[in-house]
Amino acid sequence: MAQHYRPGRSLLIFTVGIIGLLVWAFLPGERHTPKLGLDLRGGTQVILSPSVTAGETLSQEQLNQTLSIIRQRVDGFGVAESEVTIQGTGSGAKIIVTIPGETSRTVVDQLKTTAQLNFRPVLAIDYGSPQPSTSPTPSVSSSASSGATPSTSASPSTSASPTTSVTPTPTPSPSVSVAPELLVPPIQSPDGSGDFANRFSALDCAKSDILKGSTDDPAQYLISCEKDASVKYALAPADLVGTDIDSATAGLPQQGAGGWQVELQMTSEGAKKFADSTTKLSALEKPNDQFAIVLDGVVISAPSVNEAILGGSAVISGSFTADEARALAQVLKYGALPVALDVDEVQQISPTLGNDQLKAGLIAGGFGLLLVIVYLLLYYRALGVIAVISLVAAAVMTFLVFVILGRGIGFTLTLSGVAGAIVAIGITADSFIIYFERIRDEIREGKRLRVAIDQGWTRARRTILAADFVSLLSAAILYYLSVGSVRGFAFTLGLITFVDIAVAFMFTRSLVTKLGNSKWMNAGSSWTGVSPTRLGVKAATSEVN
């Protein structure tokens, strides 16, 4: 097979390959640099893991829900290129959140919060803030978020209540004095008695922190506000909680009238609770026939109940827009994280430090490469030049693959990845060393240069493949069994091992073969690095001792 080897063709394929990568990497309108990890450009990385007690299991679906909620929250921060990824499965899974650049220190708390969804019967309702003029029976015409107070019914709503009358509170707000700490959210009370009513009247939604969200204990009474601060509510303990909802979908009613609505499907237990609750509520007067959908202590919506709903499915109708309906369905379905999250690791690195680390990595890499180049040139002379060109080709190829993978599969180059690349310089150079030493061995056997190059390759190839296989094996195992920075390192190492094989097989071998055909190399100058005289062939006996 050695006789059929055509170095020109390999070289051509390799060059075409490199040009292909080059074009792909530098496609106009795309990013032309590798995607940097946050340790190289600053940012926050949070590793969260589901907190599951022994014996509990976590389904893939729960995990995916958690992931999508976290993703939503991260998107909410509005930082470009933020990422949420998941590694591992089941209770061993890790959710890795990466937010580049300078971020607020409170990010972590906002991320891991489990949003709580509760359905609470409404006890009282009033303006969110004190009104300038008091009319005896104020009426809230609509809640701004939905355009009209939605209602709930088993079938598409037939009797939507366009207005909600507000029960006038017994005491006018100004005369109520309540200690400020009693108005710090969550404003809850175990039994709804005592100063609960006073706190309700004293609350000013516009001045309260309620809308930032807070923990909401479903077993206690709660005072809260509608999310646009227009209406405040006094609410009874929850009849239903988020986990009672099986699914929620936004859609248009089949008759096509009345705008978007949200269809709810309860779990079997939820259906029972919901039937009890709606039976009770539908018999009551306004506003006590309403139930509030409360997410993290904030009222999302408070539909009134027209009739007892027994089947476990319900429709929330109102003049929703498509987006509002979808958002509400999303909240109802995923509002509560299916599982609490533990913070495993938080790392916040300033962009300055990130930049320093990148610089140090690049300098170390460049310096290391330079040292290796000098050594190879000194020892292998002309062959060393080929080794250096091959190393540079490998470096270029690696860079291009980094760029392409950064765009394609979101590969991020981290500091440990840079370290992996620097370490790989040695492993790549070693392939050349194995090959060159084999060629020299063949020459020492007295073979002519061209034969030596051919047979040296046949022998070296086996060793290079076996050794690279071990390298790949360790990289693959590290990658699959680890998280975070170890992964970046393993990926880079594995990737470069492939690059090494490509370069050694397609490029280095061709160049050496080409060079071996030249007159100068065969003339045996000591600068060739394969001089038979220097390798002790002709004057072997006289040269050694």
Added chain:
Amino acid sequence: MASLSQLGNSLYRGDVSYNIVGRRKAWYLVSAILIVLSIATLGVRGLNLGIEFKGGAEFSVPLAVANDQSVSQARETVLAAGETPSTVTIIGGNKVRIQTPALSTEASNALSAALAKSFLVDEANIKVQLVGPSWGDEVTKNALRALLVFLVLVAVFLSIYFEWQMAVAALIALAHDVLITVGIYALSGFEVTPASVIGFLTILGYSLYDTVVVFDKVKENTKGIHGGSRTTYSEAANLALNQTLVRSINTSVVALLPVLSILVVGVSLLGVGTLNDLALALFVGMLVGTYSSIFVATPFLCQMKERSAENIALAKRVHSRRKGGDAGDDVKPVVAIGAPIVASAGPRQQQVKKTRSRRSGK
């Protein structure tokens, strides 16, 4: 360079031969002492685990100049914030690093704000790392699992590609490398971080990589020796070691140069950090790895192989042939310790040529 090249020529032909396999007891002794020292140090001092393994919080405050005063200032700030600093250290002359036991995210935010205020730096420039207490356990568990799976797969691969004795010898050399590297960590008190664990795991790959290259040559040299009576298994293996010695030296130099450059650049530019943790583990591990693939793996392999019936028979044949043909030669023809000798090893040289030409004739 030229002299290394000359040495390469002589080593290849067997003109100069280091009797590595024959002196195995000496190498074993060196390794045994190192391993015992490592285990003893590990037992007495233990490893200096980073917060990633213990759980806790770490704050890194960049300053123009960090000195003893900044350390005490940091300590006071942390105490004033109601937390206990476990360690406060100066890093690279321009950073103060404060480690505390595990903090809630709220407490950590408060503390980082307090530090920013105290040192008059922008809070965003303070590097913060919080690690949950279970994280380290998990990292360790994952690393151990990776190690186990790796060892099994490598053993299978080596047994298929070479033979089981080589797999055993390679794994023993591997254990040797990791033990000694970890021992050096315990002795020096360098902090063990996830980056150093990456380093340790890379050593596994590297150590085997090196051993595979040497064993490949041993396999080549020992092929077909049982048909003749010229050379024993150990001698053939020793020749392989000598023939790959230049490669081993070059490879080690080339692999260590970049690692050394990470160490130098890392220390001078960044103080401690991921790069240095990794590079340090690699530097130590690669040195030990090169040593073990030459001085531990191959001698151990020979010891195992020499016990097989066919190799005992071969050794006998070689012995009697040498007695008959060359009275001056002993069973161990090369007796020099550590220093190169010019051996009258004509038969060996011919044997190798014969093997090689037979192989290339295929």
